[in-house]
Amino acid sequence: MKARFRLKLFVTMIAFALIISFSIAIIDYIKLKGEAITNNQVQIQQTEDIVMDSLSNLDKAYRIFDxxxxxxxxxxxxxxxxxxxxxxxxxxxxxxxxxxxxxxxxxxxxxxxxxxxxxxxxxxxxxxxxxxxxxxxxxxxxxxxxxxxxxxxxxxxxxxxxxxxxxxxxxxxxxxxxxxxxxxxxxxFNEFNFLEVIRKLENEYEAINEINVLNIDGYKLGAPTDENLLAGDRQEAFNQVIRSESIAEVEGEWGGNPALYRFIYYSTDNTQGISTNRVVEISYNHEGLGAILERNRTIFIWQLAIVFVVTIILALLISKWVARPMYMAFHDQLTGLKNRTAFEEIMEKRIKDRQETAILMVDLDHFKNVNDILGHDKGDELLIKLASCIRNNCRQEDTAIRMGGDEFIIILPNTNVDDASNVAERLLQSISNLFQSVTDESGISLTASIGISVTPQDGIDIETLYKKADIALYASKEKGKNQYCVYDATKSYAQNM
Structure with a gap:
């Protein structure tokens, strides 16, 4: 039981620590991803601003100085x-x-x-x-x-x-x-050479494939016409920008790789008509942002791996240090059954949930004679055997508890009086068989008496249920021991079943 408790504690601590750690790591990753995307967008905007400012400065210089x-x-x-x-x-x-x-x-x-x-x-x-x-x-x-x-x-x-x-x-x-x-x-032109600015931007920013400044018919400034005619979606996006004097984007390819083409409308002086209108075409690749996101993803995976390993180590150490104190806080040291603290915690929940629950209070008859005649070691040995017998007679949902000395309680969830009585009968027979050899060897008649109370009819608080089960228990002892009694609220004593 202790090993099982330690394992449950270990698994619980790992699950809790991993949820917290993974949540923090995932939040950090999402934050870093958002920052990378934002920085990429800022870089794109800065690039566009620089190109537009360069064109504007050149046009202004010509108007003023030329x-x-x-x-x-x-x-x-x-x-x-x-x-x-x-x-x-x-x-x-x-x-x-x-x-x-x-x-x-x-x-x-x-x-x-x-x-x-x-x-x-x-x-x-x-x-x-x-x-x-x-x-x-x-x-x-x-x-x-x-x-x-x-x-x-x-x-x-x-x-x-x-x-x-x-x-x-x-x-x-x-x-x-x-x-x-x-x-x-x-x-x-040399002082305000936008072509030189473009070349620097293309070399400086990893996300930029190419920057083109196009005249109103889609021909690139600074390059032969026949080599720079737009086609397909790029031509449609260009035409849209010319018509709407706005911005358009279209997906395409550059050098065989996926790329985003962004078209930005530019005009310096409307008095000259559309001849002064231009469109800045910037081709962006996804590799720059993808590389950053991939690095962040790699860091994230390593963080998760480190967190996982550290969490397991810490969970092992902590579970080893606190498992026994925590286990003993709710378990009996001699028998390994739940103790009085666990009894109160379980019953509080059952009563709060208004679930029908029976409690069987078990007490050994003549156990004092065992300690006096056979010694306390023998008495402890018999208590351990009794605990095992009680546990074997419990259903999976039942809980066996040692309240102290030779007093035990069984909590039976979703159980009425008739079902509780059946359990009591089986348990009495098992206990009688268990201690028959003790009786034969020492002459001490070692049997058990049982008292039964059921919530909610016998009470809706722990103290009342415990007291009524105790009354039924002693009623069974007064009637000759080795039997069970169910508490009867209509009488001043327990009713023998």
């Missing part, structure tokens, strides 16, 4: 318009010489928005209505407006070079004269 270039482009364009009025046949123009003279590329766009003449051969025949519908619509608007317009920053589609472009229609509005001013190696 007015001379804008003014020069306007003057050169007006000169070319005058040349057109005096010589409207572009076939007679020497575009290479003009480029050499003004230091800018020259493009002639016809009424179908096709480049028909240029100093930049790669763009000869470029059809904006076919490749760039939004920009083509803007050219039509500028043609009708008849005014000079400038785009501070856009992409040279064939090469990916960044240039400043100006546009002015001829007086007859048949053509648009476009100038392209290269920004490469220019002081302002």
């Amino acid at each position: 007015e001379d270039t804008t003014e020069e482009m306007k003057e050169r364009t007006e000169e070319l318009v005058e040349r057109y009025q005096s010589n409207p046949s572009f076939k007679n123009w020497d575009f290479a010489a003009i480029k050499e003279e003004i230091g800018m590329d020259l493009y002639i766009i016809n009424e179908h928005n096709v480049i028909i003449h240029t100093s930049f051969p790669e763009d000869q025949g470029l059809d904006f209505s076919a490749c760039c519908s939004d920009f083509s619509s803007l050219l039509d608007e500028r043609r009708q407006a008849g005014e000079f317009a400038v785009d501070e920053l856009d992409v040279q589609q064939k090469t990916g070079d960044l240039k400043k472009f100006s546009y002015m229609p001829t007086p007859d509005k048949k053509y648009i004269i476009e100038l392209g001013y290269s920004l490469a190696d220019k002081r302002i």
